[in-house]
Amino acid sequence: MREQLVLLDNVVFKYDGQEHNAVDHVSFDVFKGEWLAIVGHNGSGKSTLAKLLNGLQFPLEGKIIVNGMELSEESVWDVRKRIGMVFQNPDNQFVGTTVQDDVAFGLENAGIEPEIMRERVKNALKRVKMDQFLNQEPHHLSGGQKQRVAIAGVLALQPDIIILDEATSMLDPRGREEVLETVRELKEENVLTVISITHDLEEAAKADRMIVMNQGTVYRNGTPREIFQLEEELISLGLDIPFSIKLAKSLRENGVEIEDRQLTDGELVKELCELNSRM
Amino acid sequence: MRIELQDVEYRYQVNTPFERLAIHDVNLVIEPGTYTALIGHTGSGKSTILQHLNGLLQPTKGKIQVGDRTIEAGKKEKQLRPIRKKVGIVFQFAEHQLFEETVEKDICFGPINFGVPEADAKLLARDALKQVGLGEEILGKSPFDLSGGQMRRVAIAGVLAMEPEVLVLDEPTAGLDPRGRKEIMDMFYQLHQERGISTVLVTHSMEDAARYADEIVIMHKGTVYQKGSPNEVFSQPEQLVELGLDVPDTVRFQLRLQKEMGVRFDKPCLNIEELAMEIKRVMKWGERS
Numbered sequence A: 001m002r003e004q005l006v007l008l009d010n011v012v013f014k015y016d017g018q019e020h021n022a023v024d025h026v027s028f029d030v031f032k033g034e035w036l037a038i039v040g041h042n043g044s045g046k047s048t049l050a051k052l053l054n055g056l057q058f059p060l061e062g063k064i065i066v067n068g069m070e071l072s073e074e075s076v077w078d079v080r081k082r083i084g085m086v087f088q089n090p091d092n093q094f095v096g097t098t099v100q101d102d103v104a105f106g107l108e109n110a111g112i113e114p115e116i117m118r119e120r121v122k123n124a125l126k127r128v129k130m131d132q133f134l135n136q137e138p139h140h141l142s143g144g145q146k147q148r149v150a151i152a153g154v155l156a157l158q159p160d161i162i163i164l165d166e167a168t169s170m171l172d173p174r175g176r177e178e179v180l181e182t183v184r185e186l187k188e189e190n191v192l193t194v195i196s197i198t199h200d201l202e203e204a205a206k207a208d209r210m211i212v213m214n215q216g217t218v219y220r221n222g223t224p225r226e227i228f229q230l231e232e233e234l235i236s237l238g239l240d241i242p243f244s245i246k247l248a249k250s251l252r253e254n255g256v257e258i259e260d261r262q263l264t265d266g267e268l269v270k271e272l273c274e275l276n277s278r279m
Numbered sequence B: 001m002r003i004e005l006q007d008v009e010y011r012y013q014v015n016t017p018f019e020r021l022a023i024h025d026v027n028l029v030i031e032p033g034t035y036t037a038l039i040g041h042t043g044s045g046k047s048t049i050l051q052h053l054n055g056l057l058q059p060t061k062g063k064i065q066v067g068d069r070t071i072e073a074g075k076k077e078k079q080l081r082p083i084r085k086k087v088g089i090v091f092q093f094a095e096h097q098l099f100e101e102t103v104e105k106d107i108c109f110g111p112i113n114f115g116v117p118e119a120d121a122k123l124l125a126r127d128a129l130k131q132v133g134l135g136e137e138i139l140g141k142s143p144f145d146l147s148g149g150q151m152r153r154v155a156i157a158g159v160l161a162m163e164p165e166v167l168v169l170d171e172p173t174a175g176l177d178p179r180g181r182k183e184i185m186d187m188f189y190q191l192h193q194e195r196g197i198s199t200v201l202v203t204h205s206m207e208d209a210a211r212y213a214d215e216i217v218i219m220h221k222g223t224v225y226q227k228g229s230p231n232e233v234f235s236q237p238e239q240l241v242e243l244g245l246d247v248p249d250t251v252r253f254q255l256r257l258q259k260e261m262g263v264r265f266d267k268p269c270l271n272i273e274e275l276a277m278e279i280k281r282v283m284k285w286g287e288r289s
């Protein structure tokens, strides 16, 4: 049985002065231990969803339940201990003058005792492989390192869920991989449930489940395999499809009998090998 | 307009404890009407080079020829404005530099600053807005009421309105959705082709470098590591992988097939269609069935 961690029930949100709902009757669940990728065009409501989940905004209609608790002005502080956020810009996330101060900041706010705090800070930085940098000034770090410190700041609060809102989009490929690898490991260790908002289709293809947002609504909810079946439909929504699916399609058009949609390079290579041995 | 960098070095914060050698021994020619992609790790010196192309930074050694102007290390350079007008830079996350009350004022700021009469600047603004795929109805809006993607386009329009001869683009599509990315890249390419604008693109996308550029320049540790056509550069993909850089998806897939199936490709494939046909060919499927 999948254990439900979060439930969004018909959530509506509109910014003051805007004509349309930024989030328009959205419902979905998030299950414990999964990696949920949320994709969608710029302006489709993804960041607004993240803000609603983190209690930075509240629904105008509908409700959000986190761990059985309805998210409201009263419960928001409890909920924030359960859901941590990492944002896009690594430079906007720092408050401390050293790496460890920065990670400690959230704990201080939560009123954690100094002794426990030091331990948690060290552990969190170890988890993201940044424990060598305790006393560094954050602005001397690379983008990937900064985002890992931001993740440590979230981990130190021991949340159930981490939301990455395009957290790798300002990084170079190496920084991006560092960050994703770190989060993957945490997820494997069953430490975290991950909600990753991303334009990186190769990353989304590796998720357990995907949600496609379009103009404030959930357009589709399914496994990457189901979602990427949509091919042209995704492109018409302003999105893209993974390389291996495009190549398989082109191979089919050239008369090579590739059957399924191959979500990763590895799957496609395997299929080509099999095809080759049958020929 | 031709740009040439000769033995260029740049140090940030010279004669302070924070002095830092950012680029050295850079030799590079941007011929008129060409499309150059500059690739390399964060910190390899790409943005520093870009800022030399229009005189925002002056070399600490060596010299730069921009059209008929020479900018030399150690000399006080005045009157760089004509160069700044001819070489337009779209900075990374360009929307962070929007500041005027309305979109129109923001786009007109550059041209007016360079002496274009207001009425003409307004016409340029309309034209530039159309280029970037936005409608005139937003001219009167505050840039800060727009979506992130629209703000980026407005910032780009502000550079286009100066009618530069050379366009310098520092990761212009970072953070945009796939359609936005493609639209903007196609728009720059169209400008390059139709108006002969020389284009210098900094990107982490090897697909874009392969698709659009005539020449790819690989930066590594502050200097030019290699340059050549996409075909040349990507025919030695192992080198790039060794530097920890990406290769195009198609080339990455070729490498993997070579490794796991023992097939050999004669050349790098730079688009999917070509790769599909090559796969069919090297596996001789066409002949056997």
Ligand SMILES: Nc1ncnc2c1ncn2[C@@H]1O[C@H](COP(=O)(O)OP(=O)(O)O)[C@@H](O)[C@H]1O
Pocket (backbone or CB within 6 Å): A015, A016, A018, A022, A040, A041, A042, A043, A044, A045, A046, A047, A048, A049, B146, B147, B148
């Ligand atoms: N602070 C804000 N004030 C007004 N409108 C906003 C604000 N933030 C976002 N919006 C609007 O809400 C919609 C959804 O935006 P957002 O959630 O940021 O989308 P995404 O993260 O998918 O790009 C867009 O139309 C956007 O312009």
Ligand SMILES: Nc1ncnc2c1ncn2[C@@H]1O[C@H](COP(=O)(O)OP(=O)(O)O)[C@@H](O)[C@H]1O
Pocket (backbone or CB within 6 Å): B012, B013, B020, B021, B022, B023, B040, B041, B042, B043, B044, B045, B046, B047, B048, B049
């Ligand atoms: N304003 C600055 N002050 C000091 N050092 C800088 C500054 N800007 C860049 N650098 C340094 O110069 C080198 C090259 O940086 P940059 O040109 O920004 O590289 P890239 O654009 O390839 O990421 C790096 O070591 C960077 O830390």
Ligand SMILES: [Mg+2]
Pocket (backbone or CB within 6 Å): A046, A047, A048, A166
């Ligand atoms: Mg967003």
Ligand SMILES: [Mg+2]
Pocket (backbone or CB within 6 Å): B043, B046, B047, B048
């Ligand atoms: Mg740069």
